[in-house]
Amino acid sequence: MASRKTVKTASKPAKNTYATPALEKGLDVIELLAHHPGALSKSDISRHLNRTVSEIFRMLVCLEKRGYIAQTDGDRYALTLKLFSLVQEHPPTERLITEALPVIHRVTQQMDQSCHIGIIEGAQVTILAQVNAPTPVGFYVKLGSTVDLMEAASGYVILAHLGDEELERTLTEWKSTTGKKVPEDLKKHLSRIRRQGHETQPSYLVRGVVNISCPIFDERASAIGALTVPYIQYNESKIGLAEGSKILKQACLEITHAIGGRLPVN
Structure with missing residues (x-):
């Protein structure tokens, strides 16, 4: 019985071990832009996601570099057709x-x-x-x-x-x-x-x-x-x-x- 309890408790932290906050932020940005009819600025995105501009800045740079988003109308961001x-x-x-x-x-x-x-x-x-x-x-x-x-x-x-x-x-x-x-x-x-x-x-x-x-x-x-x-x-x-x-x-x-x-x- 003791060994069974140990296995159960060990499985719980495994979920946290694989937490990927950076990936989650990136996916949040993609989903936000997908559901929004127009392009959004960095401040718009940070407000919608309840995060600071500095938190999402690296996400925007990475997503733009990989071709998932692009800047339009100056500093506003929109999805590209890469996901399609x-x-x-x-x-x-x-x-x-x-x-x-x-x-x-x-x-x-x-x-x-x-x-x-x-x-x-x-x-x-x-x-x-x-x-x-x-x-x-x-x-x-x-x-x-x-x-x-x-x-x-x-x-x-x-x-x-x-x-x-x-x-x-x-x-x-x-x-x-x-x-x-x-x-x-x-x-x-x-x-x-x-x-x-x-x-x-x-x-x-x-x-x-x-x-x-x-x-x-x-x-x-x-x-x-x-x-x-x-x-x-x-x-x-x-x-x-x-x-x-x-x-x-x-x-x-x-x-x-x-x-x-x-x-x-x-």
Whole structure:
């Protein structure tokens, strides 16, 4: 019995032995900048993190040297796209992109429209992969760009196909980050998307564009991302919105199966 007690007490200090306050400060800076819509000065960062400027100065120098942050507007700091680049190299994300790109290329050829994959990161949708339309003119969303998840058809589609706990966590983070209230009709909106299996919605940001968006599911039957076509009407469009929705649903089904995902049971 005595030896058992010794083992238990020895395991407690081990946690403190591996404490890494410098790393924690650096991660605090990254998370703060990720959740803040604009660049922040050293004094802004120190105030938000409740630390002195001298405490975070070395963190800023190191993060800037490693390419995670950059100075903008003088002495203000913002995140670079390095984290996005690393996310793309992460095996699950890399597999999603690898399996999806051939399908996306086929969709663009079938519809003469651009197509992209978006995932939810925090309070935003991030564009992971994108293919332009095979036409002289068209509309597309930039690779790596982000948009408020409540201003993107893909954001609503993903939300509509999350489990209750994950949905609640996502909405809580969105409210905390943006300071906004959840739309009053959100529950009804998400229910409609689930019934349809997709979203067809005029763009929240651009006139004349109708977003068609469908979910891609992981092995838990939870939405891991959404495939979206920002549809524009040509004078001689060969594919309409209804047929385009069917094409996109089939594409998402193929990608879901390719990554080992499964469809939710209704």
